[in-house]
Amino acid sequence: MAERRVGLWLVGARGGVATTVAVGLAALARGEAPTTGLVTESLGPLGVELGLVPWRDFCVGGHEVRPGTLAEAARELEAQHGALPSGSADRYAAELAAIDARVRPGVVFRSGSAIEALAPAGCVAPANTAREAIGAIRRDLEEFRETNQLASLVVVIVSSTEPPTDTSAIPATWDGLDATLDGADCALRASSLYAIAAIESGAAVVNFTPSQGADLPAIEERARRRSVPLAGRDGKTGETLLKSTLAPMFAARRLEVLSWVSHNILGNRDGAVLADPDNKRAKVESKERLLETMLGYRPESLVSIEHIASMGDWKTAWDHVHFRGFLGVPMSLQFTWQGCDSALAAPLVLDLARLIDVAARRGESGAVGALGAFFKSPQGTTEHALGEQVRALDAWLRRPR
Amino acid sequence: MAERRVGLWLVGARGGVATTVAVGLAALARGEAPTTGLVTESLGPLGVELGLVPWRDFCVGGHEVRPGTLAEAARELEAQHGALPSGSADRYAAELAAIDARVRPGVVFRSGSAIEALAPAGCVAPANTAREAIGAIRRDLEEFRETNQLASLVVVIVSSTEPPTDTSAIPATWDGLDATLDGADCALRASSLYAIAAIESGAAVVNFTPSQGADLPAIEERARRRSVPLAGRDGKTGETLLKSTLAPMFAARRLEVLSWVSHNILGNRDGAVLADPDNKRAKVESKERLLETMLGYRPESLVSIEHIASMGDWKTAWDHVHFRGFLGVPMSLQFTWQGCDSALAAPLVLDLARLIDVAARRGESGAVGALGAFFKSPQGTTEHALGEQVRALDAWLRRPR
Amino acid sequence: MAERRVGLWLVGARGGVATTVAVGLAALARGEAPTTGLVTESLGPLGVELGLVPWRDFCVGGHEVRPGTLAEAARELEAQHGALPSGSADRYAAELAAIDARVRPGVVFRSGSAIEALAPAGCVAPANTAREAIGAIRRDLEEFRETNQLASLVVVIVSSTEPPTDTSAIPATWDGLDATLDGADCALRASSLYAIAAIESGAAVVNFTPSQGADLPAIEERARRRSVPLAGRDGKTGETLLKSTLAPMFAARRLEVLSWVSHNILGNRDGAVLADPDNKRAKVESKERLLETMLGYRPESLVSIEHIASMGDWKTAWDHVHFRGFLGVPMSLQFTWQGCDSALAAPLVLDLARLIDVAARRGESGAVGALGAFFKSPQGTTEHALGEQVRALDAWLRRPR
């Protein structure tokens, strides 16, 4: 079979997740990394049948609004208690430099003051209106596709969390939304503009962040019309992964959850952006929605995310679940999760790039609910329980063509 | 529909679990208890269709080798940081006394020195051989059935854990086993004699303990021949429930578990019996088998169960899971489970009594694998993952008759 | 020796702490309670020499702004997972009723909307100015003293936390402050008015809450002039007790604390009042001050206190300490503290009543720094480390008269 190069365009191209994706892909392409954490590596013959993109056939580029190089970003992760294996930046210097050469200045558009503070003038593509920004992004995507002779293109949003979008201010149809793109009061934020530009250029879109992205009826409508598949939003990597695993257990045993408290501390740039109350609100809302869906009732709940610089890229979550058993006897479960954010997210990004490419080749368009297992706020499905999501994914993978 | 009285015979009739079953059933029959923790209460119309026994139609009796009354046992639980709601012993004094009147001296047979130490001479039915013990038990069951005009009978083993049975010394066929029942070297322990007696008298058998009970090919063969359904063994109530919930998550995300350490402390009589190394071995083996099945490989693992008197009926488990993600980055999950053993076990015993009665009415015999969700070492299935077990149970419940 | 009755006047007379004090004192007087948790019970012959008030010689009264009875408050605590032993309200009904008869309507004065919402009109003593409030309080204290023929009187503030007082608006001298007491813009809150009233009537003052109370130069000056001893503020009962124990260990080993995160959840009325951001601020500030004092530098730190109703009177604190050892190797300590607020606070209140009575008899006046071991924000000392505080207390107790 002739080689089929697939583009992987990372919005937030030098953040922790993107950097780990870049290093990981280089290591996988050279056969130097184990496949731990990569869900699509467990498919065996089915993976072959699905035509999963081999790791070496991905070509990576992206948008970034911060200065620096991928090697610098990798060194920073190495220094954070081993968030990347020691020596990674040196070993994969060539691959990282090649990607750096394909990174373009991103757009900043209602991204919130925390993100805007990170972005010096030279790193940002100027745009007066939403439509101008979409145009600029689209030109970068198309240049990337042509220069590298890509058979297909996947855009993955891994940039820092924006403040919540005021969805009430956004028309529900594409025509309605389209009409606002030139105005000064267009309520869309950058993540949605990236999604629109990708869709317009025929690229699949994965939103791994809590930002709004393509999660709007008008944008989903446009994706369906343009035959582009979407997946999102907010990668389910840590504390929420556990929640969506444990809550079904309480439901299965009819143990009544009285309260579920979740405190998260983390120290990376994402954490710093979340210290801004506006940006944090988006993240917390995304995390709080799940319990009611899985339990069938709404227990007391509290979610905090706090920036503690000393933690680096490591996130520690402490959860306290207070519940009631037979005859009302109160009990509790506590857990502490100590995970490295980038190392948890990066393999899921790689899996998603492969899987949305499958969806694109199958001709699916709009939100692909079968990918819900990867997200905290899955588009295209109302299922949050991990077990059910894994089964849905499996059924989708095995669906006869 | 005419009332259909169902017998619930508890082996270990005044232990913590049995006492909580007795109080709970009294409270449910009077409509004074919420249905928290009772899985069969979530079935709605399906429950009606299945003809689940109403709580007030259960008639409770049992065997016990220790002196005392149920009211005393209930008061002891009340005093243990609320393992039973304060005032339970007084409120349900009449119901408890009625059960006490139906409790008969149990048998002690190779039960291990820890259990034998608990049993004064007057509380034990004399038996020189296994066959004599079986006969004595059977007479009690049949008297219970006749006196109370029971339409059906379920025997549930909730006595303290015995040492492991030497299964290599036990013939694989019923005829072979039957030939050993008169000899001095019959390797069966009491729990298996109870199971045989129940089967011979046509009663369904649930083994909620790690003891061997009916989990032997020869006994299963006999159950099939006598058309008796079986379920066992070792109720999945706490730390193992969590393990069977969390291990599939690690598998689904291909996070590699390096080690899984589980330390359990508890202070009730069960704990004291487990302080005897022989009895503990049975319990620990039961808990260690799961991980390999669910993960597909065998991580380092360690399980301890220790008796700490101050904890009373409360079990605290601390688990430390060391795992590796993408690019080999090491991470960890710890949890602390603080649960009340009796309050976790009792509703499952009640559910199992209802469900094995369904199996009996459907004419099922031998091990009912569909009830695997309730057990640490399920008979009749190799599935340990809670999610899959819950689905299997659901499918079984909905199976057209 | 002739009996010497000592008055114990509780501001917040039916709150959780006061209720536990009342039940505990009744139990101690009858010889029905162990002396667990009572520091002054370990003094042996020294206690006799110091003339510690025997428990039966305390006479309790107080102010309260909420309706209800002590028996009701006690029953509420009993129901909260055993915050009081089951049956306490009934057993000590007579003693509780006797105290109820001595409770007077309290004052509400700049107490914050959270507290004001709890106080119906009939339970509050009317007061248009600070001076009127002081007068009303003082009349109650003096009536209490006379009616009960008290040799001495201790006022202990155990009411809900007020918002922080604007101390910059308060004159530094008594004369200056005195001149503001009639004005509409007097910045004092109720806790300080109670303290002034007590001082004016010659009663010792203990402030067990984070509210300002007597912790103002002008009020301390007045106490010294009136020969009244003071102790405060904010009882060190749980998470801060641990902090002041553990921080000196890090200092002693020169382990560098990078960050110290403390999350507290609790469900009692105090917690509800703290859900009001103004009131919470006072409490959090009180908790954050310590680390720098004990470590000699200021690590990153975060303290949260959140109201989770299901926890009742139980407070669970999770602390995560991130520190660095030799050659910069990062390590961590986490702890979870599960304590019952009232049961931790009440014995300290009783100890303080005894000890400030010793100070009064010794003729000490103003803030008694030797009592710092009992407080999160000790008045009269800058020492926060528990070990040093315990030594200072010991030296004070043994000081020759």
Place this chain on the structure above:
Amino acid sequence: MAERRVGLWLVGARGGVATTVAVGLAALARGEAPTTGLVTESLGPLGVELGLVPWRDFCVGGHEVRPGTLAEAARELEAQHGALPSGSADRYAAELAAIDARVRPGVVFRSGSAIEALAPAGCVAPANTAREAIGAIRRDLEEFRETNQLASLVVVIVSSTEPPTDTSAIPATWDGLDATLDGADCALRASSLYAIAAIESGAAVVNFTPSQGADLPAIEERARRRSVPLAGRDGKTGETLLKSTLAPMFAARRLEVLSWVSHNILGNRDGAVLADPDNKRAKVESKERLLETMLGYRPESLVSIEHIASMGDWKTAWDHVHFRGFLGVPMSLQFTWQGCDSALAAPLVLDLARLIDVAARRGESGAVGALGAFFKSPQGTTEHALGEQVRALDAWLRRPR
């Protein structure tokens, strides 16, 4: 002042602690390491007055029974989640090689099968009797002292834990013990032979392990006679450090500890040696003795130490403290300590080398109880509470000469 070279002889010269000592000393001598974790670096002018040995004036050698080089040992630690900073082995290659050249084959003498399994024939000094072993060790020490023109010599035992010594079989006087040194049934183990050899050659002895070492009346007698100071045993680095910090808090508040459970998991060679039940017993006994001393009564207690290879040099301890407060209300404290064993131990070894050198220069001999803060089973004192130990050390340091 003329340079005064001090010898630091490490028994177990390529174990984790010794390797970290070697790297750390090299880094300190070059001024490349912060002084975090070094207690003697906080003394300021007092340190100067005491004549603390500057780091660059230490000359390191030692005994080892395992093959390999320090650089290899350092690389192994680097790979264990950063137990040494990445790049240490390369950066300090010259210093490590210089030490390697001074390492001599150690003796194995009743060291237990776990240790003996680590020691190939070529790495062990042959010795048929205790006296021969002592002689061989002594010759190495004296050669080290002469070759390097050392003003003074400190021997620190940091080798793996031996099984407990049968102290009942060992004469209480030096003359009695001396008479057994040629016999086949001398009950001393290697650690005690090292101590004797050091004493005979006039070197101070620090025993940082739970092995018996110099902790025998006959050996202490000999040390006093030879004017040699001793310190030991079993470095207080982690879970016990916390115990000796927290237990005094419970005592100070008269909170009654009902049970204290401590589970430790660790994965380094020390852990492997502890997996041998004989060796573990010594360690556990050392840890269990403390509570009674500090609390004044003996709560239920349980200590486990288990080898989990995946943890590498990281030790995780989980402690569960069950206690009772006022009116018998039960509460709990749990903590999880995640520490790097070598990084915690190494600076204490360096501090002890400096401080025992102070003792030697002051002419002290026998067990120096003032160094008790560094040990789990301190010789020369019965004080275990960290706070009191720190004060005793401080007083000793400030003692006028």
